[in-house]
Amino acid sequence: MSKRVAVLTSGGDAPGMNACIRAIVIACERHGFTLFGYQHGYNGLLEQEYEILALQATHNLIQQGGTVLHSARCEPFKTDEGAKTAATNLTELEIDTLIVIGGDGSFRGADHLADFWHGQIIGIPGTIDNDVAGTDATIGYYTAIDTVVSSIDKVRDTADAFERIFIVEVMGRHAGFLALNSALASAADYVILPETFQHCDAELDKITEQIEKRRQLKGAISFIIVVAENVWPGGLNDLADKLVSKTQSEVRPVTLGHVQRGGSPVSQDRLLATKLGTYAVSLVGSDTNGIMVGELNGTPSEIALTETWEKDKPLNPSSMETMLTIMNERY
Structure with missing residues (x-):
């Protein structure tokens, strides 16, 4: 049976989010999945504001900054009633899998939703801060x-x-x-x-x-x-x-x-976004749930959503040592 997948972007926008959306659209098309794009982050879940995403939506998308699905804060979603409304709307659309592109705040929201909706939830890290554990880099960084x-x-x-x-x-x-x-x-x-x-x-x-x-x-x-x-x-x-x-x-x-x-994403972000979006769709329908997909040492990785903010992500020791050397350079 064909799966019904939904995707949204949440939190601060990051260059490469559109490249990730493009990859998800294409991968869903290849798998025969129906893809719904929710607008304005979690607000779209509450307002049932969505569109069907098909291949024509991917034209010239990989090089665009921002997010065509838009993003916004959503205080009502943080409440139990808000999450219940979102869960009801997802159930009415018969959504099997929800893909959330964002940072740790977005993943906290997804984990909150999981208390009331028992479909599959997959996160993809998109934030310029690169402060999400479980991946070497985040989309936009x-x-x-x-x-x-x-x-x-x-x-x-x-x-x-x-x-x-x-x-x-x-x-x-x-x-x-x-x-x-x-x-x-x-x-x-x-x-x-x-x-x-x-x-x-x-x-x-x-x-x-x-x-x-x-x-x-x-x-x-x-x-x-x-x-x-x-x-x-x-x-x-x-x-x-x-x-x-x-x-x-x-x-x-x-x-x-x-x-x-802002700005057009550089090649590294386009590549990362494309790989993570494609990998996330490959997990649709599997037993994997409540996770974020990332990349460690060039290999796709999976980590529980809760661990993305509970685990520390230290700065690279080599980079730190290099900067210390530069700052104490002798002239």
Whole structure:
């Protein structure tokens, strides 16, 4: 019997979500499954807002940023009554499998739904923060790094021209993957991460020490600091003010904001999205349930939805060691 599959995107959008939707559409077509696309995340489940997705919906989709299914927050879904309504709507459509593309918040929602709906639920990690356990990378992460690096390169031009200190704030309030790797790739001079930040005074001393070492060798300098959002207790302007006082230099804060979420996905995200979307559909109708599909060392992986947020995902030790070496480089 042909399966009926539904897909939605939830939480913050990430480049590559459309590529994943495309892969799911194509894979369902190949398997003879009927695919329903719910609009506006979990709101679509509550409002029974959906469309049938067929091959014509995949034209020129792989290179588009954002999500054609749209996304939104949904406070009513967090309640038991909201989840019961969603379960009733899925049952009325005779949905066999629900695929949720999103981050840990989206997976918490899917796990909440499982208390009231006993169909198959499969998650696919889509978030630029890369903070989901059970996969080496999440859809959108690679593109976000490229976007941040491109922005820092432009900031560097101005920093060099005026010999100023710039602080660039990037997303990732609970996980430093984006900050760490964009700092490495852009040759930033210093990075402040949630995993390593301990105390304002200690951090300021380290930054000042690096700036003074550079000045002794080169005189007037430019200096780029990458900081993950919400790590500095007083915010970006407070950090800038403290650095002005400590270094007697001009300091400019730059918040990249939601530009990091947008743009056409790079090839790595397109490949990851296509592989994960196809693999998720291959599990439709199996005994596998309540899991997220990811990729570890180039191989498809499966992990319980609850473990995606309960398990820690540490920063790569090699990347950390490399950044420490760069930040203490002798000139």
